[in-house]
Amino acid sequence: MDLSQAIRDKARELLETGAVKCVIGYETGTDGINARPAFIYEAAEVDRLIFDETCGHNLATYLLHHRAENIAVVVKPCDSRAINLLHGEHQIERDKVYIIGVVCPGVVGRQWGVKGRQLLPACQACTDRNPVVYDYLVGEPVAEGAPAPAPPLPEVEDLERMPPEERCQFWRREFERCIRCYACRQACPGCQCTECFVERLEPEWVGIRIDAPQNWMWHTIRAFHLAGRCIECQACRRACPVDIRLDLLNHKLAWEVAQLFNFRPGMTAEALFPLATFVRDEKLGVGEWASS
Amino acid sequence: MSYQPRIIGFLCNWCSYAGADMAGTSRMSYPPNIRIIRVPCTGRLDPLFVAKAFQEGADGVLVAGCHPGDCHYAEGNYHARRRYALLHLLLEFLGIEPERIRLEWVSASEGKRFTQLVTDFTEQVARLGPCQAVGGQS
Amino acid sequence: MARIGVFICHCGSNIAGTVDIPRVVAEAQKLPMVVHAEDNEYTCSEVGQRSLREAIQEHRLNRVVIGACSPRMHENTFRNTVASAGLNPYLLEMANLREHASWVHGDQREAATVKAIDLIRAAVAKVARAQPLFARQIGVTKRALVIGGGIAGIQCALDIANAGFEVVLVERTPSIGGRMAQLDKTFPTLDCSACILTPKMVEVGQHPRIRLLTYAEVKEVRGFVGNFEADILQKARHVDHDKCLGCGICWQKCPARAPSEFDMGVGQRTAIYIPFAQAVPGKPVIDREHCRYQQYLEWQRAGAEGKKPPECRICEKLCPVGAIDWEQRDEMITEEFGAIVVATGYKTFDHSVYGEYGGGRYPDVITSLQLERLMSASGPTLGEVTRPSDGQPPKTVVFISCVGSRDDSVGRPYCSKVCCMYLAKQSIMLKEHDPEVQSYIFYIDIRAGGKNYEEFVRRAQEEAGTVYIRGRVSKTYPEKGKLIVWGEDSLMGRPVQIAADLVVLATGIEPSEGAIELAQTLHISYDVHSFLVEAHPKLRPVETMTDGVFLAGTAMGPMDIPDSVAQGSAAAAKVCGLLSKDTLALEPMVANVNAVKCVGCLLCQQVCPFKAIDTETLRDGRIVVRINEGLCKGCGLCVSACRPGAMNLRGFSNEQLLAQVKALTR
């Protein structure tokens, strides 16, 4: 069956039976490349819902704003990991959320310097086709091996090979462009703080000035706060109006967390965050100075 | 040595700060660049303080605590070990040479080791020169 | 508005000899919010402290920085001084100009001076953000809980009770006494174990300030030092101990039999029983599993199919006071305590992994504790040592030491400490029982460190003629009514073969069943072998990392009776010290939560080593965390885990640390 139709049917049923108050899904966007989020409250409206390769947004983020009522949400595999993340961090009550999982073919999106519609690079590399958690599955599950972390992006490896000065030049050029609109933060399901450190005057982690050092601090803290938590849905990168390569920063840390702790966030709601625990005699081979 | 690196040392109160005191009481001597901040435990220190120190202009940061197993709070340094591994990788990826950051275990009796450590680290950071990774001063 | 005063100490020439004090004072004066700066010859001296007090008053200072020695040295001194001048003691910060500047940079006046100025600047920045802190006073429940009624727990309970405090002693089995009650004689003096133990047991049973709960277990403990609350499960005994006279008619007549735990399975007991003749309390319990009437009830509950078991109830019929109570149920008792001592003792290693010794397969291979029971005059054989297989007295006995000790391959790398000594003891005792007995001991090393211990081993060799063979045993097998023990004499470098009548395994010591669960509810740590861990192996041997919880005896590692008793008394002294206070001051430098910022992710709760973080639901339904200030130790792990910045640490706040970083990188 057509994916969109399957979602509509399910949405209608959920709304008509009163099982949920709202279904968060996608509807056709205005630019032809990005579908936009749709909040459907009436069964009569369900025909607005679609699903195709333009459905990039991670809708799980909106659950943070709808904590009180029963909600259904359409999620792709990476978004479904965000749901586990939010569940594991006690940000949503699982029984209030009805998850419509979609088997994902990968999505396109507005891409800088790329003409027309093309799968996002992250989607090209992605091996997770099936949602990790759902109440209702749309599409035929793809046979796949144990879900594995995507291999390090070639661009990340390129950066790693550079001498430090070049690497910091690269990031300076990136961070310089940041206008600190915080669209990346708003799009991120992992950013749940009621008050973000970046907007706090005391303690002042990041100065209010928009310049190289302050931007560096903002991006360093943002990345670290998401280390071991980022599910690499690309929402931040997609949201950024000046195309800063947040995906590389996130991917680097996600890769290292997978290597060091054999951990991928959001695969289950129960798995323990690696920074919430430790192993007494572990040798991580990094951080601890091995001089003596 | 004309260039004087700026080094911040975060030392846990129970072992490493006492180790630094021990270096003093034994009248040992090490380069004066390091500025020590006392924290209750390496686990107290959000690694982002280290990042902040670099952003504010530090050229090197030392974090020292009790040896694994000896943390006054039993587990603080085990958590620190994981957190600093990630911070290290992040800062390195952002272009800060990993040699500018050290997480070390120094006990209250290791005044000599502390002296040696600070001496080595200061020389190491001095060789690297000023830290340029963060970009111009604000 | 902060009004900060800065006081720079010369420390004689210790600081002034290197650091340019006038320059530091001049620079301090320029710092924001500093309204007064001065230097003193010795700030900690009477004169210096007076000057400090006067300056606080004269300049209406509300924050103080002292540039002197290490805060580890004099922070408390100066806190008291500023407090005596009416200032909150936590509005003080020290800059360590001596240990961290003058003493380590003695030959670099300029660099040391610059550093001193920096350190003062950081201290000023930090103190400007300091908040007054108040040590909260909490009451102390003047009652102690002692868990485990072995010799360590008994000694501890008696010492506490004799000092005038109430004690509840909880013992899991039907009687106190522990392992010591099972022993025949004790090394190195060979006094009879029961003779020295039972008077203490009786004293416990009769002590007006000791409430003895046997056949009971501690299930859950909440709260913190001075204010614990424990749920204690009193298992149903089916005997009303208030009525029971302990006359013994019931256990003499009970027809049901079960292997006796107390006799380590070499003897039997009835279903209604006291574990041994001198048990305290001397009143029985009914073991539901073996009681015939209970089996009958079970058969009924299961649908009354198959053969009907006898309804028995003989005990009920014979009891002169009607103490048998079939209706009794397990009961949860909740009580409050100010302090807790864990003295849960040990059990012995399960030797079945050593197939080569033949334990479990051949009846005449027994453990050392079983031998204690066979040697005991009140044991199943009334002190006649006989072979389990044929009841004959053994003439050749082989002892194998380190069964489950000092052996990495079975996960027991540690020494069980008492075995070398009790093997010597047992060989001496066997000789005394029967001069024809010849004992052989296979050993790795003989460990006899202790008063008169080495002499005792010598006595076994010289007087009892015990033959010590250094080496391991490689196999044991029965042949013509004997057990053939093959071993190696590693000193002679040759194999040995002994035809033994009895083989005794010196099984090692390991923590009692349930030690980990207990440790977890008490929030105390245990090592890889599940022995409980003391706060400091040398300086705080009977304390734990959780205030108010203490340890005694073999629960924390192998030790003999004198050490267990010493620890029981040591723990009692600690408990009395605690209970003698009417109130306790809680450490004020602890974590605190800003509930507005908390998003309830509970990461802090996961990292807190002291389980000091609870959750609460706000009126708007949000779940946030709350600090239990009685448990929080102020480590700050939660603070650095909290992304939203909701958690902070008093005295080392994020604001303060950030201000220090900025002041030092300027």
Ligand SMILES: Cc1cc2nc3c(=O)[nH]c(=O)nc-3n(C[C@H](O)[C@H](O)[C@H](O)COP(=O)(O)OP(=O)(O)OC[C@H]3O[C@@H](n4cnc5c(N)ncnc54)[C@H](O)[C@@H]3O)c2cc1C
């Ligand atoms: C074969 C043998 C011979 C020995 N001979 C000697 C000797 O001659 N001289 C000598 O000095 N030492 C000897 N020892 C060592 C001696 O037995 C111990 O040092 C001593 O018994 C330790 O006392 P304890 O109170 O620490 O532990 P235990 O005697 O084990 O007492 C612990 C008590 O706690 C109870 N308990 C356990 N868990 C719980 C719980 N969760 N809740 C409530 N109660 C609980 C147990 O039932 C027990 O009653 C010998 C040991 C062995 C194995």
Ligand code: SF4
């Ligand atoms: S979206 Fe882009 S510009 Fe906006 S804050 Fe994030 S990185 Fe900076």
Ligand code: SF4
């Ligand atoms: S870590 Fe911070 S936000 Fe999360 S529950 Fe704890 S105090 Fe609240």
Ligand code: SF4
């Ligand atoms: S400061 Fe340490 S002890 Fe206190 S609540 Fe936080 S993690 Fe627990």
Ligand code: FES
């Ligand atoms: S107290 Fe030193 S590292 Fe925790």
